[in-house]
Amino acid sequence: MAVVLLPSLLAAEAGGQKRFELDAATVRDALRSLPIANLIFDEAGERRPLVNIFVNGAETRDLDIPLAPDAEVRIVAAIAGGRR
Amino acid sequence: MLILVGTRKGLFLLRGGDDRRSFEVDGPFLKGWDVFHAVRDPRDGTIYAATNSWVYGGSVHRSADLGQAWDRAEQLGFLEEGDLKLEKTWHVEPGRADEPGRLWLGAAPGALFRSDDGGVKWEAVTGVLEHPTREQWQPGAGGMCLHSIQLDPTDPSRMLIAISAAGAFRSEDGGTTFAPINKGVAADFAPDPFPEVGQCVHKLLQHPARPERLWQQNHCGVYRSDDYGDSWERLEGNGLPSGFGFPLAVDPNNPDVAYVVPEEGAESRVTSDGRLGVYRTADGGATWMLLEGGLPQEAWLAVMREGMAFDTHDPVGVYLGTQSGSIWVTPDGGEEWLEAARDLPPVLSVEVAEL
Numbered sequence: 001m002a003v004v005l006l007p008s009l010l011a012a013e014a015g016g017q018k019r020f021e022l023d024a025a026t027v028r029d030a031l032r033s034l035p036i037a038n039l040i041f042d043e044a045g046e047r048r049p050l051v052n053i054f055v056n057g058a059e060t061r062d063l064d065i066p067l068a069p070d071a072e073v074r075i076v077a078a079i080a081g082g083r084r
Numbered sequence: 085m086l087i088l089v090g091t092r093k094g095l096f097l098l099r100g101g102d103d104r105r106s107f108e109v110d111g112p113f114l115k116g117w118d119v120f121h122a123v124r125d126p127r128d129g130t131i132y133a134a135t136n137s138w139v140y141g142g143s144v145h146r147s148a149d150l151g152q153a154w155d156r157a158e159q160l161g162f163l164e165e166g167d168l169k170l171e172k173t174w175h176v177e178p179g180r181a182d183e184p185g186r187l188w189l190g191a192a193p194g195a196l197f198r199s200d201d202g203g204v205k206w207e208a209v210t211g212v213l214e215h216p217t218r219e220q221w222q223p224g225a226g227g228m229c230l231h232s233i234q235l236d237p238t239d240p241s242r243m244l245i246a247i248s249a250a251g252a253f254r255s256e257d258g259g260t261t262f263a264p265i266n267k268g269v270a271a272d273f274a275p276d277p278f279p280e281v282g283q284c285v286h287k288l289l290q291h292p293a294r295p296e297r298l299w300q301q302n303h304c305g306v307y308r309s310d311d312y313g314d315s316w317e318r319l320e321g322n323g324l325p326s327g328f329g330f331p332l333a334v335d336p337n338n339p340d341v342a343y344v345v346p347e348e349g350a351e352s353r354v355t356s357d358g359r360l361g362v363y364r365t366a367d368g369g370a371t372w373m374l375l376e377g378g379l380p381q382e383a384w385l386a387v388m389r390e391g392m393a394f395d396t397h398d399p400v401g402v403y404l405g406t407q408s409g410s411i412w413v414t415p416d417g418g419e420e421w422l423e424a425a426r427d428l429p430p431v432l433s434v435e436v437a438e439l
Binding site for chain 1: 115116117137138139140141143156158159160161162163169170
């Protein structure tokens, strides 16, 4: 099964679970099946612009690529700082 | 007493006795979230928080056990086809005592949401979303936020909302349709200084014991209405160093009493005269008096629009939180002020609950 790894804020929102093992046809399907899907996608179903997705260590903008059974999907909040 | 303090970095709960003189700080809860507003629902004790993340968007969290466990809204946003997207959540208002499960949410851009299931699912109110004057609304510096929601205590069909910068609106049909109530309220920044809509209301309150009396802290002055907002009187001057400011408080025991915290102006948003100056009127806004007992007299601060609250005691307790992370409390209507907490993150909201 593929693995999806959550950053700490999303893990807190998922009841403390940081790692999800699941099967899905695409990366998007995998993300949409998570209990925190509405924090990754907005109400129109679009990925929030500061949520980055890495598959096996490489950032992907296309979420409709097939999800390999041994894939590692990592959700990473964009790095930004300095304002506060 | 429980003070709910929303900050840039989570929620803090301050617990204290009825003497309102000392408080213990608990938290932070909701780490990683900006808490624009948090309130304890007097009907069942649930805490609701308008939460925002610069990465993950706006939401509403709720806790039935004073912050130990939290759930998040499952459905919130603009579900119909259209260009609007939820930007931020600003204010949660619990429904009336005989409306279990009903809540109202003010949000940006210019949106009112209603929940009938205790905050799980939220539906946008069409009468605000498709308001015939919407084209004339403009976002203020904080976005086009719907920040004030007042449910009339005597008439269940009447409620009031205010949006920056769209103005104040009143519903007479339980929150389905809304009519502008901005007569006499200035929009000094607009080509027409007295338009039907477009006023930059910063906070609006309805007096709980005299519901026809409304108070408004506006970008362009402090106002009072004695006819549910049909007309407004500008109360600037008479002791106020500036008409510009954000927070507002009233005394439930006396409709002639109100509190404001003036700032220098739109271009210099710090407390007037280099002090933390809370001003109180005891005559319906005709005159205002500086309260300085215990408050910093050399200070350049800001108190946000949700940053002041009041309780139901007599004398009234008033609570305010600053952008520099202090919570100030007066247990006697404003004569003496005590610093209930300091060095918190920048304070966005203050509410008080009587347990």
